[in-house]
Amino acid sequence: MKKRLSLILSLGEALLFPVVGLALYDAIMAFVVEAASTVPEFPRILPLLLMGVTLVVLWFVLHAIRRPRSPGSRKATYLGGGAVLLLLGASTVILDMVYAFTGTFASLLESKATWLYPIDTLVVGFLADFLGAFLIFFYVKKDKGMPELSPHPWPLWKRIVLGYVLFPLYTMIAMFFAGAFLLNLLYFDRDFSHFGVTLSFYLLMILPSVSVLLYEHLIRDSEGVRRFNLILRGGSAFLLTGIVLSLWGYFGSLQDPYAISDSLVNAFPLDFLISKAIGPILLYLLALVPPLCMLLSFLFAKKKEDSHV
DSSP states (O other): OOHHHHHHHHHHHHHHHHHHHHHHHHHHHHHHHHHHSSSOOHHHHHHHHHHHHHHHHHHHHHHHHHSOOSHHHHHIIIIIHHHHHHHHHHHHHHHHHHHHHHTSSSSTTOOSSSTTTTHHHHHHHHHHHHHHHHHHHHHHHHGGGSOOOOOOSSOHHHIIIIIIIIHHHHHHHHHHHHHHHHHHTTTOOTTOTTHHHHHHHHHHHHHHHHHHHHIIIIITTOOHHHHHHHHHHHHHHHHHHHHHHHHHHHHHHHHSTTHHHHHOTTTOHHHHHHTOOHHHHHHHHHHHHHHHHHHHHHHHHHHHHHHTO
16 A cells, blocks of 8 residues: 555544544433433434444444455455445435434434534435445456455454454444543533542543554554564553553542542443443453553563564
8 A cells, every 4th residue: 555545544544533432422422311311212313323333334444444454354345344334324314314304303403412413414424425435436446456465464263353353342432432531521520529530530531542543553563673662661651551540530439429420420321321330440441451461462472482483
């Protein structure tokens, strides 16, 4: 892939990340509001849910285009990803049109879930259709001229577990908390009655996104000594930061037991739907487990490599 195109895709992927986070947060928040309502109207937010799914798919398609790992995965990205984007985009546009003409939407600025809803879902739907069609056309047109790719270096089980399960799951949770972080800045505890505890959780919310973006754009393509140093220092720094923030948030919430319920209701919507503290526990796990696993797995691989020398 040409260097300029790779740079454009990298920039697009990085800029799209918080946008997807906002869409995911809005979709989940709207779902929680409807679920808690005495008269839920789930059909009215269906385009919003589809928009969240569409933007998630778009981000992963961009990610896969920027990092083709095998001829099969490249084909699946262009044809399969393009087809999924076409289907999601068409479904969203058709649903918006049906709702508009049947009176389900009072207007195209109903603002039920977001300020621009459902215009935002309509725009994303058309964009997904265009990009999906373009990807399919581009692959059919340029397939023979694309550079050769070597087989994927990982065994199949590792590709499935890490590439298709854990990485997407971690990334989507990181996206959601990035969206929660950005939107909840509007609702920050302005009287500062719980400032210390609230700040620790806000920093924990943004930590997974920073780690994903730094790993993808700084560490992943590095090699040799530079890669070893970046993983060792970066993983250690993120682990230490995660430990400090987790302890700060945990003991702070023990000292100030009303901090979460008073100041972080909007940040943890599912918690207040099922009355379980899922959000804080999830943030602790995201802050501690991934950098620890990365350090241990890399050091183990390094030791194994050195023993064969």
